Amino acid sequence: xxxxxxxxxxxxxxxxxxxxxxxxxxxxxxxxxxxxxxxxxxxxxxxxxxxxxxxxxxxxxxxxxxxxxxxxxxxxxxxxxxxxxxxxxxxxxxxxxxxxxxxxxxxxxxxxxxxxxxxxxxxxxxxxxxxxxxxxxxxxxxxxxxxxxxxxxxxxxxxxxxxxxxxxxxxxxxxxxxxxxxxxxxxxxxxxxxxxxxxxxxxxxxxxxxxxxxxxxxxxxxxxxxxxxxxxx
Amino acid sequence: xxxxxxxxxxxxxxxxxxxxxxxxxxxxxxxxxxxxxxxxxxxxxxxxxxxxxxxxxxxxxxxxxxxxxxxxxxxxxxxxxxxxxxxxxxxxxxxxxxxxxxxxxxxxxxxxxxxxxxxxxxxxxxxxxxxxxxxxxxxxxxxxxxxxxxxxxxxxxxxxxxxxxxxxxxxxxxxxxxxxxxxxxxxxxxxxxx
Numbered sequence: 023x024x025x026x027x028x029x030x031x032x033x034x035x036x037x038x039x040x041x042x043x044x045x046x047x048x049x050x051x052x053x054x055x056x057x058x059x060x061x062x063x064x065x066x067x068x069x070x071x072x073x074x075x076x077x078x079x080x081x082x083x084x085x086x087x088x089x090x091x092x093x094x095x096x097x098x099x100x101x102x103x104x105x106x107x108x109x110x111x112x113x114x115x116x117x118x119x120x121x122x123x124x125x126x127x128x129x130x131x132x133x134x135x136x137x138x139x140x141x142x143x144x145x146x147x148x149x150x151x152x153x154x155x156x157x158x159x160x161x162x163x164x165x166x167x168x169x170x171x172x173x174x175x176x177x178x179x180x181x182x183x184x185x186x187x188x189x190x191x192x193x194x195x196x197x198x199x200x201x202x203x204x205x206x207x208x209x210x211x212x213x214x215x216x217x218x219x220x221x222x223x224x225x226x227x228x229x230x231x232x233x234x235x236x237x238x239x240x241x242x243x244x245x246x247x248x249x250x251x252x253x254x255x
Numbered sequence: 256x257x258x259x260x261x262x263x264x265x266x267x268x269x270x271x272x273x274x275x276x277x278x279x280x281x282x283x284x285x286x287x288x289x290x291x292x293x294x295x296x297x298x299x300x301x302x303x304x305x306x307x308x309x310x311x312x313x314x315x316x317x318x319x320x321x322x323x324x325x326x327x328x329x330x331x332x333x334x335x336x337x338x339x340x341x342x343x344x345x346x347x348x349x350x351x352x353x354x355x356x357x358x359x360x361x362x363x364x365x366x367x368x369x370x371x372x373x374x375x376x377x378x379x380x381x382x383x384x385x386x387x388x389x390x391x392x393x394x395x396x397x398x399x400x401x402x403x404x405x406x407x408x409x410x411x412x413x414x415x416x417x418x419x420x421x422x423x424x425x426x427x428x429x430x431x432x433x434x435x436x437x438x439x440x441x442x443x444x445x446x447x448x449x
Binding site for chain 1: 279282283286290291292293294295296298299307308311312313314315316317319320321324325326329330331333334335337338339340341342343345346350365366369370382383384386387389390391394405406408409410412413414415418433434437440441444
């Protein structure tokens with residue numbers, strides 16, 4: 023079916039995709055079109071912007087303190103000093119600084135946007151974590167340019183004489199090699215359904231002999247890092 | 256009760272910019288300001304505390320790493336973060352799940368009433384972003400049945416058929432309601448300038 027010349031249908035399908043009612047084969051077919059159709063992705067994004075704010079209308083609930091502690095641990099963050107809480111003690115002070123920081127931020131933002139003009143547009147990310155749930159590798163997907171980029175975070179070490187290899191694990195549990203990382207733990211890989219298809223359940227990185235797994239269909243070494251794709255808008 | 260800063264979009268953007276520069280303090284401030292709203296959202300989708308905590312944790316790890324890619328021209332900061340939470344929560348729901356766990360009475364009490372009362376302004380709605388308030392107003396203008404069908408699909412990741420089962424209605428009726436409801440929402444939100 024060709025939907026390029028049917029604006030009404032395109033908008034309706036984008037809305038149902040964003041809402042979530044488009045399911046199964048129809049959803050997978052639509053995702054296939056999305057890969058190659060920037061205007062269609064824009065329609066989906068507009069519908070997400072319209073519908074996602076519904077989420078703010080759920081009853082608010084404070085998460086338990088352990089959630090933040092776990093985030094801190096996974097990102098290797100230092101516990102923040104108490105000082106940031108100044109506005110907890112003095113709400114008025116917080117209000118007073120608000121106008122100033124708002125304006126300054128808007129200016130800074132405009133500058134950043136003007137100067138950077140990002141050539142890449144990352145729309146999906148996966149933070150791969152080790153067995154202690156610390157983030158070790160970051161995988162980003164950029165549909166506009168059709169690339170997936172991998173880079174190491176923090177002190178993640180790539181052992182000499184060994185190679186890290188990236189796999190997509192399907193919902194059936196089948197590994198699919200996406201490529202090997204270089205000595206610095208980086209890689210640029212083509213973006214396709216092997217890596218980002220709707221049947222991909224998670225990403226994993228295994229430790230392999232130099233050059234990669236001798237078996238093209240499965241890792242031979244231990245899986246060091248794993249994580250799931252998260253779509254941004 | 257601790258002072259709860261309103262989710263001022265300029266302030267959220269400043270913190271996001273801070274997180275992009277790997278400023279842990281800005282990131283923590285962002286978490287403190289937005290996590291009750293985002294956790295409430297994750298909990299509404301997943302119903303179980305442990306799963307909602309997992310979704311919130313994964314989402315904030317992604318927000319930290321992706322903050323540098325946030326483009327203010329494309330989405331409001333709250334919408335951008337809520338989309339990440341929703342995508343992660345839905346992935347977890349699909350992984351864990353077989354049959355949808357819908358408590359219609361509770362859904363009405365927690366979500367539909369909140370949307371309908373948005374004009375009256377209960378505490379939670381007052382803190383909602385401009386985008387959420389406009390959406391609530393446009394949702395409130397729909398027929399109740401259309402509103403309920405869209406809300407159920409959104410929060411419970413239901414298909415047309417599953418919404419129809421929940422409401423004990425023919426699937427064709429539900430399809431039409433959702434289609435019309437979405438079209439009206441679009442018109443209404445365009446009028447609101449969003």
